[in-house]
Amino acid sequence: MKKLKQFIWLAMMAFAVVVSSCTKEGPMGPAGQDGSDGKDGVDGNVTCLECHTSELQETVRFQFNSSAHKAGANAVDYAGGRSSCARCHSHEGFTEFAATGTVAANISKPSAWDCKTCHGLHEQFETADYAFRLGAPVTLIADGTTVVDEGNNNTCINCHQSRRNGSYYDSVTEAASYTRTFSGEDATLYLNAAVGPNGSVTDNGDGTLTVVFDVPTTHVYISSSHAGPHYGAQANTFVGTGGYTAESGDVFGAHADGCVMCHMGPASGHSFIPEHENCTGCHTSGAPTAAMDAIAARVQALGEALEAIHAVHYDETDGSWHPMYASITREQFQAFWNFKIVLDDRSNSAHNPVYVKALLAEAEATMGL
Ligand code: HEC
Ligand code: HEC
Ligand code: HEC
Ligand code: HEC
Ligand code: HEC
Ligand code: HEC
Structure with missing residues (x-):
């Protein structure tokens, strides 16, 4: 069945190539600076099979099965559905971003990378292109x-x-101070916090800690863990x-x-x-x-x-x-x-x-x- 499918596919391709090669051998490139012709288009038959043999496709699939992209174990579950993260964290996010330049809303069932995440459609058949999505600079x-x-x-x-x-962090032009309360393990971790010249650490006696971070303009506040x-x-x-x-x-x-x-x-x-x-x-x-x-x-x-x-x-x-x-x-x-x-x-x-x-x-x- 698979063989037959592949045969039909290749036959269609051969037809497409014959049609295009009847009309022309390949597009003429733009005139070079020295006035000579651009390079000829490549021979479609040879080029297609460089990438489209069943052997290569199987090898690629086999390799891909051991890829972190295929597993997507952490990245997809954690951030694949969130609209602000999905352009990099799921198949759906990346393909939507490629098509529209944004991810409009959260994605309910994000999935991991697939062939079609990175590969879309060929832009042209005359020269080898890998049909990349977002292959531009x-x-x-x-x-x-x-x-x-x-x-x-x-x-x-x-x-x-x-x-x-x-x-992003070092952008403040005026002195500031920030107060945070820490609990649990953080209450121990922040006992000796870097509080700046006039900051303070207060043990509230209930397992929580109140820390005032003083940030003069000589300093920068790390505002997130x-x-x-x-x-x-x-x-x-x-x-x-x-x-x-x-x-x-x-x-x-x-x-x-x-x-x-x-x-x-x-x-x-x-x-x-x-x-x-x-x-x-x-x-x-x-x-x-x-x-x-x-x-x-x-x-x-x-x-x-x-x-x-x-x-x-x-x-x-x-x-x-x-x-x-x-x-x-x-x-x-x-x-x-x-x-x-x-x-x-x-x-x-x-x-x-x-x-x-x-x-x-x-x-x-x-x-x-
Ligand atoms: C440089 C490698 C390369 C060459 C050369 C190449 N392709 Fe592809 N082609 C790919 C990749 C990569 C994909 C997307 C992943 C996949 O389906 O294998 C693809 C996808 C396609 C698809 C879509 C398949 C689908 O399942 O959606 C068609 C049709 C196709 N190519 C036709 C051709 C034809 C016809 C030629 C020769 C004129 C050609 N390709 C030459 C790499 C190539
Ligand atoms: C196309 C040739 C080429 C390939 C392929 C290549 N490198 Fe290099 N790499 C160099 C050259 C040349 C240097 C600079 C000279 C040197 O340190 O050997 C270098 C330097 C390095 C350095 C810095 C060494 C130092 O002394 O600080 C690292 C690290 C390194 N390569 C890692 C890698 C790894 C890992 C791979 C494979 C996954 C790799 N390179 C593949 C050419 C290559
Ligand atoms: C010179 C060879 C070389 C080049 C070029 C290179 N990488 Fe790497 N990359 C490495 C090596 C070696 C490691 C370290 C792997 C390790 O420690 O197990 C690495 C680590 C990584 C990791 C983390 C992998 C891990 O298991 O933690 C990612 C992701 C990555 N590279 C992506 C990229 C991307 C994207 C580019 C292009 C912008 C790139 N690399 C270019 C050799 C290279
Ligand atoms: C759609 C976004 C996207 C594209 C495109 C993409 N990556 Fe990744 N890549 C990721 C994310 C996210 C992870 C982390 C997956 C995880 O750990 O669940 C990852 C994982 C990896 C890892 C393994 C890191 C690890 O922690 O083991 C390597 C290496 C890597 N990518 C290299 C590449 C290279 C090379 C390319 C281009 C051929 C590429 N990636 C294209 C998003 C992308
Ligand atoms: C510009 C692309 C991009 C965006 C946007 C992005 N991430 Fe990531 N993120 C990555 C890549 C690539 C990796 C995998 C790096 C690696 O494995 O080396 C990653 C890894 C991670 C990891 C570590 C997962 C692990 O494998 O351990 C977390 C957590 C994470 N991202 C959270 C987020 C969250 C939350 C958002 C949205 C608020 C987000 N990311 C937005 C590209 C992005
Ligand atoms: C993370 C992005 C990414 C994913 C996912 C991906 N590819 Fe590719 N693929 C590439 C890149 C990048 C190249 C070009 C490699 C080069 O320049 O040598 C490529 C090249 C190819 C080629 C050309 C021959 C070769 O091996 O270089 C084929 C065929 C191909 N991919 C098929 C697939 C198929 C089938 C899948 C799914 C099983 C897949 N790709 C998934 C990024 C990806």
Whole structure:
């Protein structure tokens, strides 16, 4: 049955190709600058089968089954239905966003990624296109101005980008103070809160704590225990934007082929796992794991230094760092922000070694490391 379906499909395609190749071999490209013709269209028959064999489709499906996208385990349940999150957190959200530029309302039954999440319809048949949804250049959300054009990586970049820059928190021009009450485990955690020069901590004697955060204009208020660029800061790191460093935003040239090169290389395909075999074409003596481990150690040390000033705390139960409500100096906030970028980027510098090292160096200098 499957074979028959495929035969009919290919026969239809062959027909379409014959029809189009009777009329023309392929569109004429625009006249080149030297006055010569543009390149000819490619031969449709050969090109279709590069991607449309049943063998390849089966391989792709098999790989995709082990992908975090296919599982969507955390992301979809947690945020796939919420209109403000769904453009990145569910199939329905992403496809609606691709079609209309917005997600109008909450989605009642969000689902995980499918082939048709990233792939829509071919725009043209003459040249190889992967029928991407949102394959066009992406304007980064965090600053609303940086335009990123990374070819086949653009589809990924729509979702794997920061939601905000540090200026979202560091934007207050007048001194302020904020009062919060903490209970449960937080009542212990915030006993030594970073309250700013004239802030205070009052133990209410009933297991709750009242904390006044004093925020003069030299300080920045961390106003959420989720503060940070968001968990998917990869694209911003890749193009080197959003952190506090003098390092200019150049892409690390050697990895310019981007997400697809490492996450969809020969050893990964549609599993999106950055297998080390994808690195060895260039890193001939193996993926640079020692360099990446060294970055992980620096991130850990920075986390401990930020914990000492009560800007973050390490949660043993989930094994991760969490921001704390705090009033800290602007320099400390910038160190905190650089730390969060590297943490949320989660590549131990592979996404942009030069930039990540610059972010860490800046933060380490502030924290006296
Ligand atoms: C560079 C790879 C590539 C080439 C070359 C290619 N396609 Fe596709 N095509 C895809 C991808 C990826 C999809 C979407 C995912 C899927 O259905 O496999 C797709 C989807 C389609 C669909 C929609 C299928 C459906 O189930 O909705 C049609 C029809 C199609 N291609 C026809 C063609 C024809 C005809 C050619 C040759 C002229 C061609 N494709 C060349 C990658 C390619
Ligand atoms: C611009 C795209 C984008 C938007 C908008 C977005 N997220 Fe995310 N979010 C991501 C990506 C990408 C990941 C996965 C990052 C990874 O696994 O490295 C993620 C991961 C998460 C996680 C961690 C899940 C896990 O796997 O542990 C939580 C929690 C989360 N997002 C909550 C939200 C909420 C709540 C909203 C809406 C208020 C939201 N996100 C909006 C892109 C986005
Ligand atoms: C998260 C996004 C995403 C999803 C989901 C996805 N693809 Fe792809 N797919 C891509 C990208 C990106 C490429 C281009 C890879 C490259 O540039 O080498 C691609 C390439 C392809 C190709 C071209 C041949 C190849 O392997 O490079 C085929 C065929 C294809 N996809 C089919 C599928 C099918 C079938 C599914 C569902 C089982 C699927 N894709 C799901 C992003 C996706
Ligand atoms: C529609 C938004 C979207 C698109 C498009 C997308 N991703 Fe994702 N991706 C996510 C979210 C959200 C998660 C987290 C899934 C979860 O943990 O439940 C994720 C998970 C991942 C993971 C696994 C992370 C982990 O925590 O294990 C990798 C790697 C990844 N994506 C890479 C890519 C690449 C490469 C592309 C482009 C080919 C891409 N993604 C396209 C939103 C997207
Ligand atoms: C030079 C290779 C390389 C490039 C280019 C690359 N990645 Fe990665 N990526 C990695 C490695 C290595 C990791 C770390 C995986 C680990 O520690 O298990 C990673 C981690 C991730 C993660 C978190 C996965 C996890 O399991 O926690 C996501 C999501 C991700 N990358 C998405 C992207 C996106 C989106 C792009 C393009 C903007 C990209 N990557 C470009 C190699 C790369
Ligand atoms: C297209 C070639 C190419 C591929 C593929 C590639 N890299 Fe690289 N990478 C380089 C070059 C060149 C450098 C800079 C010189 C060096 O450090 O070896 C580099 C540097 C790095 C660094 C910084 C090393 C340091 O000393 O700080 C890391 C980390 C890294 N790559 C990780 C990866 C990982 C992980 C993969 C595979 C998932 C990968 N790269 C795939 C070319 C590549």
